[in-house]
Amino acid sequence: MNTKGHASFKKIINTVLNDISGPDIQYVDIRITRHSWESHAADTSGSRSTDSGSGSGFGVRVLRRGAWGYAASMVIDADEAIRAGRLAADLALASSRLMSRPVRLAPVQPLDTTWIAPVVEDPFALATEFKLDFLVNSLGIASQVRGIGGVSGSMEFRRLEQWFASSEGSRIRQEIIIPAFAMTIRAGDGRGAQTRSWPSSHGGYTCTGGFEKIRSMVRREAVEQAAGEAVMLTTAPPCPEGRFPVVLAPDQMSLQIHESIGHPLELDRVFGVEANFSGTSFAQPEGMGQLQFGSPLINVVTDPTESGVLGAYGYDDDGVPARPVTLIRDGILRGYLSGRETAGRLGVPSSANNRAADWRHYPINRMSNTRLEPGNATWDDLLAGAEGGLIMATNRSWSIDDRRESFRFECEAAWEIKSGKRGKIYRNPAYTGRTLDFWRSCDAVGHAALYENWGTPNCGKGEPSQSIHTSQGSAPARFQNVSVSASGQRKGHPHGG
């Protein structure tokens, strides 16, 4: 890396902010980011690998004549920063030639501060062999279960550092470490093969913190249970089809919240900015305070201040301090995920959700940590109201329309609910629904002791596409009259025309 640390960054930042000025320049900011990562992978055939890398770069964002320009480079020095800053100003001028309304930024109090996510045990300070052994030993727990054909797993650690400075006076440094642990347990073979992802799918367990988070998460009995489920799935019957009460486990609730509450409440999407790619939203601002998004049990906040979760940060990439913001209260739409530009357009304070994936990208409205507030139900309560229904856990696949009005999710496993207890296991469960009908059908949310938070490490949005990390928290919740099917079956639908 050709960067020399904080002192040189301060010099670059001041150089750029002093260089880009003029009567038609309304705002300038610069973000310098650097990241380092290491990944470890292993499987029970004896394969072990380790990889690592690092990268850095910066971007300058200029608001000129009411329009944005952004220029980024991975060469971090003063000359390149001046070049990029001037280019960003030229690009903003070009943007202003085709403008519908000048950008109006919601106000923010400038801050000179540092925010570092708490870490007890720095994973980068631990020996590679120790980490690989930890991974291999974890896989070994699963592989010892009778009937398991193979287990593969990975651990990844990322350190992200960012310096943000704006022409309004903000100087903010942030640092987080993201640990991740995932395991895939396979049973059976060929078309009958089944897998259980542990502790969950799509990246497994991801959060902010140190190795202590991984150490405390890996528990022998939980791994053995997941392995046992993989074996049972190979002979399990397909999921029954029809309309049932369904209890979703927290890891599936996470993606359900992400896709059908988080995305439709991104304010840039609501305004149509994403119409060409990610899509738009049914949740238009006229519905604020009116739209019955869910049942009265649905209370949702965006909250990057929740400690240790993947979506945690101190400030967004507009320099706005993180805080909990209500999105849905008692089932009614109350707010959006916004940045200074979109909040300014709506005439509300920013929710601190303007984030860029890295230095290559300018910030757009993104989820941080979206939380369904816990309710009062115990597990027994949840099951008691779902007799004849199903529990579903761990997402396998999903698809959702571009206005976020309907969805289809598939899970790794389902269990029947019989006599108020979890019964036999089913394979290949899937459910579909319409967003508002689904959330309105929620008639129980688990209590705080059942709450879990799961990370989504690679949420895609934007053009050029940006992949960013978010998290969602929830207790298990119960929904009535859900359309359930067994995935992967080609059915005998009649000809429609």
Next chain:
Amino acid sequence: MADNTGTQLFKMLDPGFEAEFIQEDTRTLATRVSENAIQANTSVRERDAWVRVFRDGRIGTASGLVMSDEDIGGLVMEALSDWKKSTEPSAVVPAPDANLPFNPVADPDIRDEDPLRRAERLGHAVSIIRKHGLEFTGAYTTKVIQRRLLSTAGADFTAEHSLADVSCTIQGAGSGWARVFSTRADDVRLPDLVRTAGGKALNSARPEPLKPGRYTVILEPAAVGSMLLFLGFLSFGGRSYNRGTSFLSGKIGEKVMADHMTIEDDAADTRMDGWPFDYEGTPVRKVMLVEKGIARGVVHDMTTAENAKAASTGHALAPGNNFGPYPRCVHMHGGKTPLPDVFASVENGILVTRLWYINYVNPMRSMITGTTRDGTFEIRNGKPVRAVSEMRFVESILEAFNRSVLLSRETRYIRQFGSTLRVPWMVIPDFEFTEVI
């Protein structure tokens, strides 16, 4: 890059080591349009470099930014450290000198494009649709990429190319979409693009729901391309072939698709953004994947080629990737039927502009789900007659392609997920829609 980069790199190595150095410079100019206005202009300058060191059948790899001799030294040290930790033999060897099959050239009109001029062109395009009460949302992206590969075994390859990719969604009471991709600026005709998407937007107002079920569909190239891409993820690379999860696994020379299916990877097509050499320095080969329904091959890098007892086809991705070799320039051959006759052949059916949010339902059967989007019309007697509500589909890609009854003579270049595809329009009977969305 300095001409003496390789010399500097190779001097640092202890005797007995061989090495390879790859550097890629990318300049991107992206313009995002929303509500008939430029939402942002962005420029990104990237430089990625990889060093690989080789000795005793093992390799070490490092990646990062190289701006100076000091940086090269740092990468070499990292690669040597990685080599010391490596325990498994590698099939990858340093690239020897070779004749490259073609030499792409960057279009100066892309390289030197003025953002102010782009804003004017977009303004003209907006003026065409604005008078109809429509709004343009989209992205106009150009890239110029230079790649160089040097090795102690004698390779010293350089190539540069450019690409332009514009997609737009035009919205009023309805929504229409169109996209153009090329390696040449001249092929990007914004007025044509917005007229195509704008026409669909005007015609798709007040869509009416159809009953879910099986319909004959005409898939436009973007929809065909999406399905072909997802089939390719599953089956066209050497890794899935070797694992036995590709529908081509163990079936080379056998009938695997319908007779009218011919699919190849052709990086030399000048409208594709193909490279003459891959990230292992292997000159790229044209690879026939399926010829008239017969399985002919898959693409390989050095690792999958060794496992398959074959030769690399020059399709290695960047070092450190977990995907294995992949074809980035896939061409599904068109048929003999002119496009008007393709439409005329469908008495009752549905025209699909593009597919959205595709995900696998059952990968072993290449079964996917997704939705239609931005221009779905009922066809009666060969003509689109009314807009219909968007629908969810569940289909096996392989089974749907094999059921297809017509491919258009005309083809289009489609850009999706970093790959370029050349595909025709396709008529498929019994395409399964499971619900109205």
